[in-house]
Amino acid sequence: MGVQGLRLFIESSNRNDLRSWAFRDSRLIIDGSNLYYTLYFDCNLDQMHGGDYDAFEETVILFFENLRDCDIHPYVVLDDGADHTDKKWDTVKKRKQEKINAAFALSAGKRAKVLPILIQTVFTQLLHKLEIPIIQCLGEADCEIAALAKRFNCPVLSNDSDFYLFNFTAGFLPITHFLWKNVEVNRRTNRKFIQAKHFTVGKFCESFRMNPKLLPVLATILDNDYVKLHNIKSLGWEKYSMPETEHTQIHGMLNWLSQFPGPDEAVSALLELTSNEEKTLIQEELSQRIKEYKLISGYLAQFFQSKTIPQTASTGPLHVLPEWTLSLLLEGKMSSSIIDALVHQRVSLTVQVEDFQLPCSSETSRPIRQVIYGLLLLGEEDTADKLELAIKPLTGTRKNFVEEYCRHQLKLSSQKVEAIKTSVTEGLQLETLWKEPHNVRLQVLLETLGVSSEILREIQPDLQLQLFVTRYWLVNAQPPPSQVHLWGLLLGMVFGQFSSTPKKQKDMLLNLKKLQTGRKRISLDHETAHLYSQWQSCLKWSLCLNHLLCCPVSEPEVARLYRGKLVHQVVEELRRGITLHSLLVRGSSTELLFKQLKEAIVSLVGKDFIKKMRTGLEHRAAGKTERNYKGQNPPVDELNSCFGHLECKDIDDCEDDDDISGKRKTKSRDQKTENPEVSCTIRTRHKAKERNADHPSKNPRKEALSIP
Structure with missing residues (x-):
């Protein structure tokens, strides 16, 4: 560290x-x-x-x-x-x-x-x-x-x-x-x-005429991740430094250490400078630190050269892991979070940029993690016996719970999350999970993400996991995603899929590229940030589950799935009324891929689900005071004008639409402020409460839409 x-x-x-x-x-x-x-x-x-x-x-x-x-x-x-x-x-x-x-x-x-x-x-x-x-x-x-x-x-x-x-x-x-x-x-x-x-230690220590074995003692005095030895750090080391020297404290420590032939003598001298209450603690601390910097034989060279799992890699607490998981872990093909879940029964969740007045974005993906914990902790009795010996007991914690650390508002907090078994995972054992038939492992993944096995043949293999995750996100995210959030996410996938194509084919992305580079800074909409953070969390843990199940579905190239500034800007432009015609080249492979992704999502959640989603155009509609949607549905054609043509088998030219969208873009550019800096607004609790009270999820009829 x-x-x-x-x-x-x-x-x-x-x-x-x-x-x-x-x-x-x-x-x-x-x-x-x-x-x-x-x-x-x-x-x-x-x-x-x-x-x-x-x-x-x-x-x-x-x-x-x-x-x-x-x-x-x-x-x-x-x-x-x-x-x-x-x-x-x-x-x-x-x-x-x-x-x-x-x-x-x-x-x-x-x-x-x-x-x-x-x-x-x-x-x-x-x-x-x-x-x-x-x-x-x-x-x-x-x-x-x-x-x-x-x-x-x-x-x-x-x-x-x-x-x-x-x-x-x-x-x-x-x-x-x-x-x-x-x-x-x-x-x-x-x-x-x-x-x-x-840099070499040898030349550095020569300049102080110091034994290199004394450097771990210096490290312990300067900074210690186990116990902070404040009394040692404040012993006035500056007096051992040369006049007019930078960083006098470290320079003084090095000069002081250089008088000793080895670490044993330096440790004895340090103990003489400290109080009796700290002597035992300091001696143990220094002894441990010196051992940490002693060069060992290691196991990395063996794995790099032969791909065999070294015996030293599976000793101590890690012996609870089956050999097949050790291989995937060493290759970097499985998340190390499974080690934390098994050894300590706790997992530290990654922090993202999101709406901090809402619950942590990782909560949306918790049911996925619960299945992972179940596969890890609720298997065979032999594994449970190993855990009994390997896990350091936590007060009040049972083996079928994992303590998750994430944020609550702005503070780090933890909560115990139950490891669960489902009808599909019942009887599965971690030790032999990799031997299970493909259809069994696949069904665990599909059941977790809420996908029917009948839908598989309708979605090509390289698109399956990202679309299954998107389906899970649409159903479980809070606040519920709007249609523009869904279309923005899919357009981002389209951009990622074609952004690495040969140069002659990149004209298909010309308009999306213009959108991406047209403005140096874009505003941060906290709801959009929170929703996409939830999607990324769902993808992260779905990938982890897929790895644990030995990849029953193909793993997508994650770099092709999400480009933050682009998808945020797509959402913003769609809310302003820009048409899809101005983002995708008509009749191109990019437009056909978007249609394919859209049809797959509709097949996964159903047309009725899409119809009931918010349009995401409320931001634009809110400024039109003459409209009042109270008690009735808004116009159904606002979003369909952007996406309806994708339902057609024959795509006609829409020069008029392109001209209109061009005027809209010109108007948008004219309305931009001179200062392109990020525009962020942190809502007060009172405003958040008002927003939630009128949220479409509280009154689904209020934002009902139909699509072709």
Whole structure:
């Protein structure tokens, strides 16, 4: 999790700890979690509207193409983010609260950093597609990454300051100083390279004439994720620093440590400086920390080379996991949340940008998780016996409950969620789940998402999961999605499907691309953000269930399914009255795909369901004071004028409609304010109450619509 202040000290202007390196022709161990975090934020991609996954994918592809051009051979290691020893749980909860605060800040139009919920899924899917070696650690990854770097004798690429403390020969390359976008050419050899900054523990410790084994003691003093040793940190280390030195506290600590031959002597001296009450705690803490930075043999190299599951990967608390799940977990093809659910019976849910006056968007997907928990916890007796030994008991918690941590308004909270069995999952056992017939595993997924097996043959396989999830979302989301939210989501899928087509075919997306790039900033509608956050949560957990069931349906390319700014803007433009004719080229493959997606959704939920949905045009209609829809239905042709022609087998030209839509777009541009900044309004509780009282879900007749 990093050592507080160490990176700033090493990178300070008056030091020479980072050496320039024209890096090429080498293996490279990449801290995958750190890489996708850095790439997403460094490339200024969308956070407020749920993420721009295809733009992120383009960035990742370019990164690995540039490595290949320089003959750099990457090995990507993902940290599953779990602490199976339970020592850092308080720190994890603190950081989860910080993420809630950041998401709320973004929802209010302020600056913050929140990764989109599906970013790791997009990253791992892409690496498998590119055939980049990848492994997901079953626990914290730092020690394993360092061990792999020692085994392969190559550097580590990360921004985690913990790697300034591991003493492996090939050293550490901070991502911040890894200039991967600017591939350079050596004029003498004509070979390409990437300019980087290189750090080694050996050279760093030489500058202080210090034993490298003392660095873990420094890490414990500076920052500790288990117990905060405030008394040690405030012992006045500045007095050991040189005059006119930056970061005097760290400099003083290093000078003080350099007088000792090894960690045992330094620990004894520290104990002399502390009170008797803290001596035992500090001694245990320092001893544990020193062990953590000791290079181990590790299991990553074995898995990369032979794909066999190392024995050390399934020991301790993780022995409750069947071998077939370990393989998928190590390959990054299964969510590590199943480990948390099994080992600790708790799951920490991802925070999104949404309406913070409404319940957490993850609540919509809870029934999906309950089925997952049931498959994990309510299986055979042998598994239950293993859990009895492996799980640390939680007061008042039974084995058939999982404690979920998510937000309640603006605070991190938890609630116990029951693991359930259904008529289909009854009798299924985790140990042998992968051996079950395909139709059994498929039926579990279909029943969970509320889909009839008869509908399967009507939907092509590569579209099934995303449409099943959309059906589940339409039925379960609160507030209920409107028609424009549905059409916006489907148009986003169309854009994603064709955005990677050859250049000559991209004219089919011309109008959607204009819509996407026409305005630098768009307003954030909190209801739209909340609804799409619910959809993404439903997709995330449906993917997890599909993996646990060994993929009875094809896994979609997630980067093709959602582009946040685009779908938000489509919703906004549809509300303004823009026609579909101006977004999709008539008679093109994009329009035909939209028709296919629309017909599939209608077959999944029924025409009556679509008719009863809100149009989503209330925002426009609200300004027309002469209209009064009280007690009667609004005009049925407002949305049909946009989408009705898609029911026709023969599509006619609609030049007049295109001219009208062009005038509407011109009028919209004229009405835009000079300031393109994000426009956000946080509703008061009183206004939210008024909105809910008049919500169409309270009076379905009020917004009834018919479609062809």
